[in-house]
Amino acid sequence: NAGVTQTPKFQVLKTGQSMTLQCAQDMNHNSMYWYRQDPGMGLRLIYYSASEGTTDKGEVPNGYNVSRLNKREFSLRLESAAPSQTSVYFCASSEALHSPVLYTEAFFGQGTRLTVV
């Protein structure tokens, strides 16, 4: 199984350019996530989609938009890239189940290393 596939793996953008990071999962998971990881900051949630048709803001949504295209795909768009968005971006998916038991292992892609100059 491919699991979670992110494209591209590396990208260099000029300030002001736009781009879309693609993410697809083949595990039939309901929930999908976009995180950014900076040195010493752990993983910070940008946006998440608890289920197909819904999206919600995370901790650091400014400067980003997302689209849950279907159950498999969740894309992240930078409309006007800024140097502060230089980071490693991770997409993840999980089978978030309702109570009483929430066992929801998140599976991560390999990451996209984005540099904005």
Added chain:
Amino acid sequence: TQLLEQSPQFLSIQEGENLTVYCNSSSVFSSLQWYRQEPGEGPVLLVTVVTGGEVKKLKRLTFQFGDARKDSSLHITAAQPGDTGLYLCAGVGGGTSYGKLTFGQGTILTVHP
């Protein structure tokens, strides 16, 4: 906003030593998870704890969930160089935060031979 604070941020120890990493929050989570991340890879799940007071063991790793379900700890006995990596705790949201997975800032562990 549900936040998770991990401590310490960095840990450098010798092979054979024991260590504990802490994960604390002011919020209650439905469950709490611990992940390990290697350089250039995404995090991989180690364990999920669900019940307040729960203790889980994974070989030399012991995970504990606080009684109030706001804090957790990871204890490694007799650390080995292969334990080196970034350890992350993550809180699983419920209710209005259903499906939300929030991470702490991580603990970078280095075990020297």
